[in-house]
Amino acid sequence: MSFFSDTDSPSNLAEYSVSELSGSIKRTVEQAFDQVRVRGEISGYRGPHSSGHAYFSLKDDRARIDAVIWKGSFSKLRFKPEEGMEVIATGKITTFPGSSKYQIVIETLEPAGAGALMALLEERRRKLAAEGLFDQERKKPLPFLPKVIGVVTSPTGAVIRDILHRIADRFPVHVIVWPVKVQGEGSGQEVAAAIDGFNAFAPDGPMPRPDVLIVARGGGSLEDLWSFNDEIVVRAAAASTIPLISAVGHETDWTLIDHAADRRAPTPTGAAEMAVPVKADLEAEAASLGARLSGAMLRQMDNRRQGVRALARALPSLDQLLALPRRRFDEAAAGLGRGLQMNTVNKRRAFERTAAHLRPDMLLTRIAERRQRVADRVQRAERIVERRLDQFRARLSAFDVSLRATPARIVAYTGRARDRLSGLALRGESAVAGDLARRRALLQAQDRMLQSLSYRNVLKRGYALVRDEEGAPVKGAASLGPGRAIAIEFADGTVDAVTGSGGGAPPRRKAKAEAEAAKPAARQGSLF
Template identity: 60%
Template sequence: MSDFDDAFTPVPDEAPRPNIGEYTVSEIAFSVKRTIEDAFGHVRVRGEISGYRGPHSSGHAYFSLKDDKSRIEAVIWRGQFQRLRFRPEEGMEVVAVGRLTTFPGGSKYQIVIDSLEPAGVGALMALLEKRRRELAAEGLFDEGRKRPLPFLPTVIGVVTSPTGAVIRDILHRLADRFPVHVLVWPVRVQGDTSAREVEAAIRGFNALAPGGPIPRPDLLIVARGGGSLEDLWSFNEEIVVRAAAASEIPLISAVGHETDWTLIDHAADRRAPTPTGAAEMAVPVRADLIAAVDSGARRLAAALARYLDGRRTQLRASARALPQPRDLVAPARQRLDLASARLAHALAAAGHQHRARYERAAARLSLRSLIRALEDKRTRLDGAGRRTEAALERAVGRKRADFEALARRLSPERLARGQEDGRRRLEVAAGRLGRAFAETTRRRRHGLDLAAKLFDGLNYRSVLRRGYAIVRDGADQPLHSAAAISPGMRLAIEFADGRIAATAGDGAPLPPEPTAPAAPRKPRGPARSGSGQGDLF
């Protein structure tokens, strides 16, 4: 028994109290802490996570482990939490390895967890399925967002372990099919830091600038060999899946064997069954391309030869159908010979004709005829000048007489008389305008009075004021006959002073009362169409 146990051994009441040692609260708390830590150095605890709210702002995680009877507080420090292969979740059954201790400030004991594992493969599969559904709901696995792979990439980036057989298989397969420039980003493919290294590699390749000192890959391959679910768990982490989905470079996932599936396979643009299969998807076979190019070149040469032979044959056939050049110009040459033969006779005849016309014109242009024509023109010009002067004098005289008459009419006395006449005519016009306005106003007022009387006579409310009423249905439409009313039907009856609501009874209709025939009355005006008012008259 320890000194602590001796100190707390029950003592009879009659024992002298001064012999009992005194302890402070801190001494007791730290004695309990040392006792528990010595008795439970490292323990392995299986339980269900309870009260988990994610890491604290400090990076530490606080929660509880419980079973059907008890619970124990648990804490994971920030450094250990960052090295966990998966993230704890509420209700998950786990196996925790750590040491028991106490928290003196709260008088409670707790387990400080060093490592945390799901409790069996079933728990991992349940966690994997839950994470798959959450990421699929965000659209990270949609086929519509996946891009086609480049046909012939010039640079391929490989994210894998640099020491395993996977990278050797990929390089060997690429060299056999089509040698390209390969960039390897070394990562751990298993362990605590594997997921963060794979995520950093994918984002690092995407961060390379095109045309930089390090060539930017046209295609990425994330590869790993086969293994158990725990071995492949790094490629099920959320950070890896999101990095693969956000990659701007097309990505092939080649994790595990053909039967192994991880979440990165769903987010990648293409999934390969093996790393070797990823190399086969990445590049075509160079020999097949060379053979296809050679075959295409031979087919192109043969097609070009056939095309030229066909066009040559068509050209020869067209040339045979065309006439000879000498045959084309023969008719023109013959017409030229005939025209040149007739040209000398035509020139001589034209010369004789022009000479005769000149002689006839020269005969008419004798000196005597010119003198007579000149004297005649002078006589006519003199007569026209005399007539122009006389006409000008007569026009000036008429204008002078008009101006004198106008000056006489514009005397001051005449102007005064004109103003007085204009004033009298204006007063007469003003009086006629006032009388016309008064007469028009009277006629318009009389017409308005007639229209008001006609409106009052045609308005159905004047009929209601004489003791009549309008019965309407629930849709506020007037009813024209008793047959349209059914028992229990809701009605609205409109009188001259308002409306009341009513319900139709189930009694038999009353017989109509005999009335004296009314004298026909001349209608006051045309009935309006499109309303129910005409049914009242």
């Protein structure tokens, strides 16, 4: 028999459920580690989740702890987490009962010291340089004398006062200030937005577009100047179409915007000096250049005047100027006679070449036309003379009849008139006879010319004309083949013949024929 019941516990420890135990651990951990700072290396970071939360781990060489950054805290982070980055996280420790794990809920995040910041800065610089944002080829020259200057800086600091004061001293121009935060949360976005805003100004808009931009901030620590190392600021500066001068910090302070800007100024005052020249220096230089120009013009005029005098002394006399033209005139006059002779010879040769192209059939046709025209004119002249004689005879007959019918007292007058008419008739007949004689002489002269130009006279000198079956003159032996019927016309008649097989005449006879053919041509020159 047992002295203990089955329901009695073997220990006096309190009994907890799993949920109660997990909740108790959670409260204990959160009370004990309500606010902690943990230093470690980011591991397993893949960027924010679709919900906006970020999940990753912090580790060192011996341990590892899960970490989470809620969406609201992630948007306020000054630095965005990166894989392998050593950071100092501030937050609280809590547990996750569903898997018996604990984690740190991070509220703020910062790099673990200046060394980490420099490493991050160097890594970002290499990345942007690899994209070509720092290349010298991208940098634009500054305008010599801008009309409008845009300044991106804090409106309450000493930087803007130094810039305005320096510009007013050197060369007063229109300055547009775009106020931004130069430190703290969201300052990088404001600076980038200001640069993009200035570039968005229209050239002819209500607000004048700046000719040059100055991004300025006073000196500070690396953390204070970190906004100008933001990637968004660097990309905005590199994409600016307006030339940009960076004046961030002191001369020893370098930020990434200094590499992307077109010019880097050691101080904000130096940026103002780069943007505008000194007006007094420009005025002095303009006055000096004007004086030099006046002196150069006077010296140039003196030199030109002396040169004109020297050229006037070097000019030749009138006889020297006319010597060469006179000689050319004399030579031309001496060569005029020879030129006329040569011209006559050339004209004679041209006439002979033209006469050689005249064909007998063309001459015969022209002679026949002329002969027909002369005959027509002779017949027409004879008809005209006959008509006029008939008219005169008719008029004389009429006068004769009228005279016979007149009284005796006008017989004497009629006799004188008859004698006069008879004289006129005789003069008319002699004139007609003379005109007919002149026309017959002209016709005979043209007939003699026709006979002198006729090819029949050439035939009388021993030549012959060869015609083919159709009666056309044969101009060359190549146009006749063997066995062709031809007609050979001599001065006293025509002989029919048939061509042989070719081959031509014997060389001796052929040479003799060529010599005989050349003699008349050399003797008479031309047919015309």
